Amino acid sequence: MLHSNLAEALAYPHGIDRYIELVRPLQVKGEMRAEVTGVHHQTAKSVTLTLAPSENWRGLRAGQFVGVSVVIDGVRETRPYSPAGSEHERNGTLELTVSTHPEGKVSRHLRDQAQPGMIVGLTAPQGQFVLPDPRPERVLLISGGSGITPVMAMLRTLCDEGYSGEIGFLNYARSPQLALYSGELAQLARRHHSLHVARGFTQGRAQGLKGRFGRKHLRAAGVDHRTAATYVCGPPTLIESVRALWAADGLKQPAVETFTAPVQRFETVAATGAVHFLASERTATNTGLPLLEQAEDAGLRPNHGCRMGICNTCATRKTEGTVRNIITGALSSACDEQIRLCVCVPVGDVALDL
Amino acid sequence: MPSAAPILTSDQLEAFGAELEAIRTRVIADLGERDADYINKVIRAQRGLEVAGRGLLMAGFLPPAWLAGTAALSVSKILDNMEIGHNVMHGQYDWLKDPRLDGNTFEWDTACPGDQWRHSHNYVHHTHTNIVGKDRDIGYGILRMSEQQPWRPYYLGNPIYATLLALLFQYGVAVHDLETDQMPTTEAGLQQRSEMALEVWRKVRAQTLKDYILFPLLSGPSFPFVLAGNATANLTRxxxxxxxxxxxxxxxxxxxxxxxxxxxxxxxxxxYRQILGSANLTGGELFHIMAGNLSHQIEHHLFPDLPAHRYAEISADVRDICERYGIPYNTGPLHKQFASVVGRICRLALPPLPPQLGRVARRAVRLAPAPLTRPLAGFVHKMVGLMKPSTPPRTETSRPQPPAVLTPGRELIAA
Structure with missing residues (x-):
């Protein structure tokens, strides 16, 4: 009834959601949202949230990520997180484990402010970092730091499915105090005999694998890496080491997922990098001119008006990269923000939805 | 840029521009939760008033319910169009990164499609403010609002056209971008115009369906009361x-x-052109909200993309800058400013007077609109008085007068 054509006609032009959300924010149709139902802190630098998504949430595959939106100081910020829960979670909840880092606005906000009842926005799940169907015979899951979440989702999914193949789970953390899911991994390893869990700590003298990723650690994971379907998620250094070893062995490269923190500071504003026009599938070398001119030079015809930052006609979504506003001099590197092409020059690589 | 405006050297002009830029930078650095809370509060108020108004009109056969419902719906439509729609569509809240408040996709409760408004208003009017022949807000293609528009006998109807435009304002705005007074010459131009006309038609149809068919039908026996209430609310807006x-x-x-x-x-x-071409209105906080803060027209034209509720805060600084550089800052109470607009509409209905006509004739022309403007001005004055001005309106004498050289057209009549 609330979402009928009649209701939409009566609520024109804003749409019925804009009225419903004032009373029941989870019952909107046009957006996916979730309510935080559980908050706990596994470590001092992380928070684990249980999310109950709205009815229009269609689930996701283990390993995929979702954009999670929160409002901080009035501004909606969206960051990608890979839920750590099983695909087969019975009540349809999502589990997010968010690790904080010093520059992480959203992660720190979630760690410090998240409480049951808080509403967050969700985007549709994305990513090809998923287990194939049917499941492979052997699975090797390698992760470092907060990269544990998508492979944790895969592991839990396989365990829920009664998977009988061998699973190697190799994980790195700075120290046992900062290691995530320690208790559950130990429990799963006891219950599932085909699961081998190996953990390395890169700092201190804790028990576990010594040093950084290498051949020895692979052996500890108990699965033949030459025949296992391998999934790697973690910092760039870990991914590079894994790739090098796989290349040395002449193996097909493993599936990889990485989330690198955006670069926060720029000292110089030299014209470097490239401008990617995603919708028109074109790339141009950054000339240091305002993006509107660069787009036109690349043969595109973006919508525009005043060409001086007044009318907002040329506002376009920037999906990646940093731009400098030539009027204010301000740098902006947020992902997924509207920028005015006529008064923004790229600083390094920039991707536009144009 | 008026070449005949030697009041500032180019160095002074650049210093003046830098001072305004500094205001903008300061406000942008300060944007945050306060602005988000403000616009969300106004939106909640608007949606609440709309639901309440439409609910009350269902019992519109009871006169108090009809009056309250119509009033609530009128205020809701005014807020929707002015403090929310107009300002959000300027991109004033784009930095919130909330897709619901995205300036490039927001749609408002009026006949004009948002996309056409973004072009005719955000680009044409705000970039070419008060340039005769480029800014279509000068007369909307049907009125003579500037001495620089050559007089034609057609303009004898200026006051009548203005009255009709006021009554049907949402439709006037809707066809604004179609440039009805200028026939396109190319096939592509015709094609584009027919597409735009189709968009206007779709929007008008949806608006009409909602206000004049669905809601009245839904109310059953209250059909005529709901219809009349909705029409009154649209008219008031x-x-x-x-x-x-x-x-x-x-x-x-x-x-x-x-x-x-x-x-x-x-x-x-x-x-500089934005300031000379714009005029403010004095009034209380509620008046400014109901005006969509367009009562701070000067600040809005300087910084059309800053959240409008900030204009009041920066107006003292803008005014101070104007005074220091000797640039007129035009402001006054609504009744006075509107009376002068009505005066202009009536005066410009007539052809410019040749200088050989005597002083008596010129005075007669100046006084001609007074019987028209006086009752209206009195009414408006009462309305604004109800809203309690928070700052006393400045007296006429303290306002710097524009340099005579800047108004060549007006000199013909006023001199």
Missing amino acids: NLWAFTIIFCGHFPSGTVEFTEQEAENETRAQWY
Whole structure:
């Protein structure tokens, strides 16, 4: 009834959601949202949230990520997180484990402010970092730091499915105090005999694998890496080491997922990098001119008006990269923000939805 | 840029521009939760008033319910169009990164499709403010609002056209971008115009369906009361929006420009033109909200993309800058500014008077609109009085007068 054509006609032009959300924010149709139902802190630098998504949430595959939106100081910020829960979670909840880092606005906000009842926005799940169907015979899951979440989702999914193949789970953390899911991994390893869990700590003298990723650690994971379907998620250094070893062995490269923190500071504003026009599938070398001119030079015809930052006609979504506003001099590197092409020059690589 | 405006050297002009830029930078650095809370609060109020108004109109056969419902719906439509729609569509809240408040996709509860408004208003009007022949807000293609528009006998109907425009303002705005007074010459131009006309038609149809068919039908026996209430609310919004908007650029003292004058402007010169071409309204906080803060038309034209509720805060600084550089800052109470707009509409209905006509004739022309403007001005004065001005309106004497050289057209009549 609330979402009928009649209701939409009566609520024109804003749409019925804009009225419903004032009373029941989870019952909107046009957006996916979730309510935080559980908050706990596994470590001092992380928070684990249980999310109950709205009815229009269609689930996701283990390993995929979702954009999670929160409002901080009035501004909606969206960051990608890979839920750590099983695909087969019975009540349809999502589990997010968010690790904080010093520059992480959203992660720190979630760690410090998240409480049951808080509403967050969700985007549709994305990513090809998923287990194939049917499941492979052997699975090797390698992760470092907060990269544990998508492979944790895969592991839990396989365990829920009664998977009988061998699973190697190799994980790195700075120290046992900062290691995530320690208790559950130990429990799963006891219950599932085909699961081998190996953990390395890169700092201190804790028990576990010594040093950084290498051949020895692979052996500890108990699965033949030459025949296992391998999934790697973690910092760039870990991914590079894994790739090098796989290349040395002449193996097909493993599936990889990485989330690198955006670069926060720029000292110089030299014209470097490239401008990617995603919708028109074109790339141009950054000339240091305002993006509107660069787009036109690349043969595109973006919508525009005043060409001086007044009318907002040329506002376009920037999906990646940093731009400098030539009027204010301000740098902006947020992902997924509207920028005015006529008064923004790229600083390094920039991707536009144009 | 008026070449005949030697009041500032180019160095002074650049310094003036830099001072305005500093205000902008300061406000942008300060944007945050307060602005988000403000616009969300206004939106909640608007949606609440709309639901309440439409609910009350269902019992519209009871006169108090009809009056309260119509009033609530009128205020809701005014807020929707002015403080929310107009301002959000300027991109004032894009930085919130909330797709619901995205300036490029927001749609409002009026006949004009948002996309066409973004072009005709955000680009054409705000970039070419008060340039005769480029800014279509000068007369909307049907009125003579500037001495620089050559007089034709057609303009004898100026007051009648203005009254009709005020009554049907939402439709006037809707066809604004179609440039009905200028036939396109190319096939592509015709094609584009017919597509735009189709968009307007779709929007008008959806608006009409909602206000004049669905809600009245839904109310059953209250059908005529709901229909009348919705029509009254739309009419009230039309009259109010027309009044506020025409006070933005047409009270006496505002300046129009020629295309040559605005050629190769620097940003500072552009700022200068925005101030000379705009006029403010004094009033209380509630009045400014109901005016969509277009009562701070000068600040809005300087910084069309800053959240409008900030204009009041920066107006003292803008005014101070204007005074220091000797630039007129045109402001006054609604009744006075609107009376002067009505005066202009009536005066410009007549052809410019040849100088050989005597002083008596010129005075007669100046006094001609008074019987028309006086009752209206009195009414508006009472309305504004109810809203309690938070700052006393400045007296006429303290307002710097525009340099005579800037208003060549007006000199013909006023001298």
